[in-house]
Amino acid sequence: MSDTAEQAEQSDRATEAATDEERALTRRARRTAANRAAERALARYPFTEPLRERLAFLQEAAGLYDLDEPSDMYGNGVVEVLEKRVAALLGKEAAAFFPTGTMAQQVALRCWAGRTGDPTVALHPLAHPEMHERDAFSQVSGLRPVHVTSEPRQPTADEVRDVPEPFGTLMLELPLRDAGFLLPSWEELSALAEAARERDAVVHFDGARLWESAAHFGRPLDEIADLADSVYVSFYKSLDGLGGAAVAGPKTLVDEAKTWRHRYGGMVFQQFPTALTALAGLDRELPRLPSYVAHARVIADALREGFAAAGVPWVRVHPERPHTNEFQLWLPYDPDVVMEAAIRHTEETKTALFGNPWGARGPGLSVTEVSVRAAGLEWTADDVKTAVADFVVRLEEDLKGS
Numbered sequence: 577m578s579d580t581a582e583q584a585e586q587s588d589r590a591t592e593a594a595t596d597e598e599r600a601l602t603r604r605a606r607r608t609a610a611n612r613a614a615e616r617a618l619a620r621y622p623f624t625e626p627l628r629e630r631l632a633f634l635q636e637a638a639g640l641y642d643l644d645e646p647s648d649m650y651g652n653g654v655v656e657v658l659e660k661r662v663a664a665l666l667g668k669e670a671a672a673f674f675p676t677g678t679m680a681q682q683v684a685l686r687c688w689a690g691r692t693g694d695p696t697v698a699l700h701p702l703a704h705p706e707m708h709e710r711d712a713f714s715q716v717s718g719l720r721p722v723h724v725t726s727e728p729r730q731p732t733a734d735e736v737r738d739v740p741e742p743f744g745t746l747m748l749e750l751p752l753r754d755a756g757f758l759l760p761s762w763e764e765l766s767a768l769a770e771a772a773r774e775r776d777a778v779v780h781f782d783g784a785r786l787w788e789s790a791a792h793f794g795r796p797l798d799e800i801a802d803l804a805d806s807v808y809v810s811f812y813k814s815l816d817g818l819g820g821a822a823v824a825g826p827k828t829l830v831d832e833a834k835t836w837r838h839r840y841g842g843m844v845f846q847q848f849p850t851a852l853t854a855l856a857g858l859d860r861e862l863p864r865l866p867s868y869v870a871h872a873r874v875i876a877d878a879l880r881e882g883f884a885a886a887g888v889p890w891v892r893v894h895p896e897r898p899h900t901n902e903f904q905l906w907l908p909y910d911p912d913v914v915m916e917a918a919i920r921h922t923e924e925t926k927t928a929l930f931g932n933p934w935g936a937r938g939p940g941l942s943v944t945e946v947s948v949r950a951a952g953l954e955w956t957a958d959d960v961k962t963a964v965a966d967f968v969v970r971l972e973e974d975l976k977g978s
Contacts, residue, residue, distance in 0.1 A: 603915065607933070610922035616959075617928035618875065618952040622816045630818070634849055637856035650843055651834070654851045659822065661858060666807055667798030668824035672833045673851070675842050677784055677821040678709050680808050682717045683836040684823045685745055688778050688806070689719060691829075694744030696720045698772075700731060702754040703747065704782060730760040733767035737774065746772035748804075749782040750789050751900050757785070757945075759899040762793045769803040779803065784810040784821075787862055788900045791869040805829075811850070814865060815857025820850040864950065868901035871955075872948040876903055878957035879946070882964030883907075902947045909975065911935055911942035917971035918944075921963075924970070929963040 608624060611617065622633065641654055648655045655673050663671040674680035681704075689695040697713065699706065701723045705713050713719040722743055724731040730752055748768060751757040760768065769779045781804040783789075790797055801807045806825030811817035823833055837843055876893045883891040892906035907914055911934040918930040934942045 603919065604933070606923070607915075607919050607931070610919055611928045611931045613926065614922055614928035614931075615926040616951070616954070617931060618955060619931060619947040619949040620951045621931075621947075621949075623812065633816075633856075634818070634853060637852040640855050640859060641852055648846055648848050648851065650845060651847075654848050654855070658851045658854050661855065662809065662822045663824050665797050665858070666801040666809070666824045668801060668807065669827040670830035671822045671824040672830045672837060673847070674821045674823065674837060675819065675844055675847070675850075677704075677808060677810050678712060679837070679840050679842050680821040680823045681705065681747075681780075681782060682712060682719070683833045683840060683842075684780060684806050684808060684825070684829070685713070685719055685747065686717045686836060687829050687832045688745045688780065690832075692744035692776075692778060694742055694777075696722055696741065696743040697745045697747050698722050698724050698736065698739055698743040698777070699747040700724060700749060700752060700755075701726060702728065702752060703749045704753070704784065705747075707754055728755045730755075730758055730764070731768065732764070733771035736768060736771040739775070743775065743777055745778050745780050746775075747780045747782055749784075750786050751792075751902075753785070753902075756894040756904045757898070757900050757902045758895060759789055759792050762795060765793070765800075765803060778805040780805060781807045783807045784813050785900060785902075787814045788865040788869055788902075791866040792899045811854035811857060815854060815861045817853040817857045818850045820847070820854055865901065867953060868948050868950070869898070871953055872898045872901040872903065872946075874957055875946070875948050875952060875955065875960055878960035879905060879964060881957075882961035883968070885961065886965050886968040888968060901949065902945055904943050905930075905946050906937065906941065906943045908940060909942055909971070910940055913974050914942045914944075914971065917967060917974045920970045920974075921967045925963070925966055927963050927966070929960075929967055 611624065622630065646653060651673065659671040659673050663669065685697055695718055697719050699721055706721060713721055722739060722741060724739055725735045736746060751759045772779050786807065786809055790800060793800055806823060806829060808821060808823050811820040823830065876898050880891060880893050890908045894904040894906060915934045922928045930944055932945045934944045937943045
């Protein structure tokens, strides 16, 4: 190939890539606009709301705290109130607030590496640090991940025992989001913690969604957290806060974590907006989460039945009985076609059945995450089946036109 021809081919590929990116951005903007305009939705995510509504939520949250108290500075005041609240809920000696979960977990695991003398962290390859943090473990904190299993499920106690090299910490993501928001049973979780300690390792829970996991385990949060040496929790994924996270554990670990928080740039001057909305989430959303989990199982059954009644040849709800208020839905079609049908369905019916994006899981196979929150409690099984039927009509139209 001549230099001129090669340059032309590279230019065509660049143009195609730019076009694909522009198309994806346009579709995302349509999906966001349609979800905002929808009159009904299984889940409404506060982080997609206009700034005006987010500020209104902050004003509501302010009613939960004495606003005549001095504002926080570098982690005191309302931030300390939040830390004590989290530590009490999880039954730990202390807790440290962090601006992000990525920072919180790196710091916790770095502290444990110093105590155990081993920077190796045993975890699942689908865990958040491996999937969504750009290798921050190794690039920033000098930690070395080793995978317990390659199966798309929670690891087993025997797999922990059989890891072929020493490790200082076992990190368990509860639930394991990218495998379908999967949780082990209580007996399995207890066995995992025991197996780690047989290997002279500590146990750390990535509990970004631990709040809604208590219903599955049938145990209070402090009893669940007692199986781990430290726990990370998020304030925005389930509790609708503006952001933020916390690490809870022994006071000596938390004290060191606060030192590393400063070194990592997490000693933010004032964080009262985030802390106030986190407290609001603990007061308002935390008690509601069990009802979301229970209704997610109703929604899951209705989706399965609705697609079958609409003549879709194959559908998968995973897990079959959701472990939390979130689960995966798989369909045997190209994700671009399914995404377009989902957006059109929302635009034309003002009903947001599938508000999240669809991704590819192999040729002609797509998957999305379904979340059931407060807005979804208004949906009956028949409402879901009706929405599925309307969605399938548009899906069949788009399949014919593709």
